[in-house]
Amino acid sequence: MPKISNKGKNMPESPIRKLAPFAEIAKKKGHKVYHLNIGQPDIKTPEIAINAIKNINLTILEYSHSAGNESYRRKLSEFYKHQNVAVDYDDIIITTGGSEALLFALGTIMDQGDEIIIPEPFYANYSAFSTASGGSVVPVISTIDTGFALPSISEFEKLITPKTKAILICNPGNPTGYLYSKEEIMQLAALVKKYDIFLIADEVYREFIYDGDSHYSVMNIAGLEEHVIMVDSVSKRYSMCGARIGCLVSKNKEVMATAMKFAQARLSPPTVEQIACEAAIDTPQSYFDEVISEYRERRDTLISELNKIEGVIVTKPKAAFYCIAQLPVDNADIFAQWLLESYDLNGETVMVAPAAGFYSTPGMGLNQVRIAYVLKKEDLISAVRVLKEAIPIYNSNRLKKLIAAQ
Amino acid sequence: MPKISNKGKNMPESPIRKLAPFAEIAKKKGHKVYHLNIGQPDIKTPEIAINAIKNINLTILEYSHSAGNESYRRKLSEFYKHQNVAVDYDDIIITTGGSEALLFALGTIMDQGDEIIIPEPFYANYSAFSTASGGSVVPVISTIDTGFALPSISEFEKLITPKTKAILICNPGNPTGYLYSKEEIMQLAALVKKYDIFLIADEVYREFIYDGDSHYSVMNIAGLEEHVIMVDSVSKRYSMCGARIGCLVSKNKEVMATAMKFAQARLSPPTVEQIACEAAIDTPQSYFDEVISEYRERRDTLISELNKIEGVIVTKPKAAFYCIAQLPVDNADIFAQWLLESYDLNGETVMVAPAAGFYSTPGMGLNQVRIAYVLKKEDLISAVRVLKEAIPIYNSNRLKKLIAAQ
Known part of the structure; x- marks a missing residue:
């Protein structure tokens, strides 16, 4: 078989893509997935x-x-x-x-x-x-x-x-x-x-x-x-x-x-x-005023809700519609997959983007996730509630596995 | 000043682009330019x-x-x-x-x-x-x-x-x-x-x-x-x-x-x-039948007209909507520029694509041009008439210059 280029081999895969099949699994189970992982706004085009x-x-x-x-x-x-x-x-x-x-x-x-x-x-x-x-x-x-x-x-x-x-x-x-x-x-x-x-x-x-x-x-x-x-x-x-x-x-x-x-x-x-x-380009200023106001409220909601979770470290972002949150978990990659594959809170779960994919230094950002606040406030509140309930269960399961493995 | 990459320097320029300013000059003089140089069809989108x-x-x-x-x-x-x-x-x-x-x-x-x-x-x-x-x-x-x-x-x-x-x-x-x-x-x-x-x-x-x-x-x-x-x-x-x-x-x-x-x-x-x-994809077959029939007629017209010019070598193309024609001129690049800059037949001239730009071996295709038959038949006839009248004048001018230079 003819060979692929080294450049092609070295092209990084999308850090989120490997989670996509697990999101499909969650949806096939009938679970609602809050997508905190993507930068696709729900705001209407002018x-x-x-x-x-x-x-x-x-x-x-x-x-x-x-x-x-x-x-x-x-x-x-x-x-x-x-x-x-x-x-x-x-x-x-x-x-x-x-x-x-x-x-x-x-x-x-x-x-x-x-x-x-x-x-x-x-x-x-x-x-x-x-x-x-x-x-x-x-x-x-x-x-x-x-x-x-x-x-x-x-x-x-x-x-x-x-x-x-x-x-x-x-x-x-x-x-x-x-x-x-x-x-x-x-x-x-x-x-x-x-x-x-x-x-x-x-x-x-x-x-x-x-x-x-x-x-x-x-x-x-x-x-x-x-x-x-x-x-x-x-x-x-x-x-x-x-x-x-x-x-x-x-x-x-x-x-x-x-x-x-x-x-x-x-x-x-x-x-x-x-x-x-x-x-x-002729979009009226009122469009932007509404959008910015909406994002500001979403940001404030998200950060305030995240800060209610013990052990979470997050800074209020000044701009764009993302934040990086450090979670009290060992590995955000495994946690993100577990959320989709094995967890739900009353039929709901969350998809986050593990932040390691945004670092090129190996080992950085392992317990961080990127959250995009491109969902309505009530959905952000529900999504963070899922995270809050999920984290102790995940950690307790991990602990049990570690003990069992000893 | 920071440096451009070698890759950027080596990127070839569009072989047609350098002629574009001369087409502008011709148009500013009020000359009609028949564009035989481009692959933009005049056929309607379905x-x-x-x-x-x-x-x-x-x-x-x-x-x-x-x-x-x-x-x-x-x-x-x-x-x-x-x-x-x-x-x-x-x-x-x-x-x-x-x-x-x-x-x-x-x-x-x-x-x-x-x-x-x-x-x-x-x-x-x-x-x-x-x-x-x-x-x-x-x-x-x-x-x-x-x-x-x-x-x-x-x-x-x-x-x-x-x-x-x-x-x-x-x-x-x-x-x-x-x-x-x-x-x-x-x-x-x-x-x-x-x-x-x-x-x-x-x-x-x-x-x-x-x-x-x-x-x-x-x-x-x-x-x-x-x-x-x-x-x-x-x-x-x-x-x-x-x-x-x-x-x-x-x-x-x-x-x-x-x-x-x-x-x-x-x-x-x-x-x-x-x-x-x-x-x-649901475009009816009749659309293609009409388009193909139109291009076939254009091709036949173009080739028949080109063959009336003494010294032109061209093969009837079987497909697509281009042909390469070899013209009885020393340098198609100079000829193409001259057509736009210095020639008109009753206020009309022609833009062709010098074929050297389609060869990577230096010196190849110097007296060839690519002609796209994406114009109506009557325009193709007029455009080839311009070429037919222009070639002997161009050659005679070149000869005079060569003699003068000796």
Whole structure:
């Protein structure tokens, strides 16, 4: 049989996927599964976007420009300007999701054996995209006791080698919910300038900030225009994950010209969805006010409920719609599987994402889980009640097994 | 300034793109430009697909399954069975265009320095996708005098090394319009089996066959299930280039499991467009009958008109909607630019794709162009008339310049 590439072998599996069959088992038993594991919001897509799809006026579904429709890019640059992010339309390449923007960014800067430094825990697919580009991720550990604040710059500096091509941050953070301050961003800026490497920021959660803080975009760092690459997406902003529309943004002309070669090779992003996204830019502020208010309440509910469980450590996230919670269990992977396979509270159970999948350092995050608060408040309350009841039973079963094994 | 990757530098530019500014110049002069250079059909998308978009019944545009909607994959496998291609739904991963299917296929099998053998001239982006995967293309020359038939197997065999991971064919062929016979496919089958490498077939033009020939899919080769990867797309079939929906098909479970890791990393293909594609499978046969009949007439018109130009060499293509024509000019690249920049016939000119961009062997195809017959017959006649009048003027100008330079 012909051989698979090493790159293909090294591509990480989705950390959640291995639990999917167990969720199926739970559902086949008739159990209700609260999905705290996924980043698919239950928030409605703005009507203005759905209507743009319904009113589509095309007889031929043609390719768009490889960089995306110019009308959309122009409107998007206005959108950024309203957010005080100075971006021109030709600083933007429309991509097929934020995913493709990351692939283009890493393809543009990484060769075989190259490295990017990322604070961990991090979005698991960063590792996949680095592998696909022939490179690898070098993690800097951020910790739950600081709420996953930026590790000290000296920790980054220790890891920089001639192979280091970039520092990649997710701001606001998935899976941490942390929002980097302007001061933290400026520390990174000085570092990438010193070593003449890139700073890539995944800012797809920029709208989801809850306590009056403000988001400081890497695009606003004066004098760092050649070093900065921003990744964005409509997936979360308009609850349009399925549109697969994102963008790559940079003022570095060489980066953009190179990324355009990747963009031309794949011809164009999807046509219908771009039209919907262009329409979505006119979504009224009231939509966001409602959504942010809803998420803030969900966050407050979730954190307050989690804090009622003895032994749980969790920091209130400032942004995005995730948190990392440390549970009083030995192994969150085994616990998550057990919840689906062997446990229910009055016919209900919970699916969580074991956090080890968001770390690349082996052994990190073993008793942590990522929780996405993309469910209604009453469902979050029920889901945390399941966790609360389940943890002592799980621990008691584990203890019995350990004793039996002695 | 931080550095671009070598991979990024090596990514080929679109062979047509450099002409685009000259087409703009011609248009700004008020000249009508006949676009013989692009593969964007003017054929209408089936109404059933457009209506599925207009009647979309979603309030949240959610991610689909990473392998694509199961309902679509099931219907697609039925579609293939009707075409006598035995494919189960779980042999299919829905991709964002045929482009992504190629990227997944090459990522799954190629490491840094690996090679794939492709008969040239070939679709220029094969080279881009190989570069993006860290590998490179090794060309086997096919020639205009055989109508770009499969080169002899010994020519392939000479090029096989331990780095060779696959032979890639496009069948029917872009840019050649050649349709490989079952006998040619079986020769390739024996070769890939002998050397235990993959056979990748891009079959996106499978519907466009004009003279009662039949298409022999690589999926039908008995005993080669582990070696074969098929790439397909709806772009040409339903004139839905902008939908960006394709698929990767293989019976090799390891290939599929590996490609799924690439698929999961990018989350999902576009949701709305998948729904449109699922609906498009019910497109009535009459649609295809009309389309094929229209393309056959266009082909016949184009070839008959081209043959009226003294010194032109062209073979009647059997399939797809392209042909390679050899023109009596010294350099098709310079000629193509001159047509846009300096020539018009009663305010009309023509944009062609210089064929050198479809060869990876330097110096090949210098006096050849690719012509896409995606325009109405009367436009094709007018466009070829422009070429016919332009060639002697171009040659006479070149001669004058050469004499002046002496």
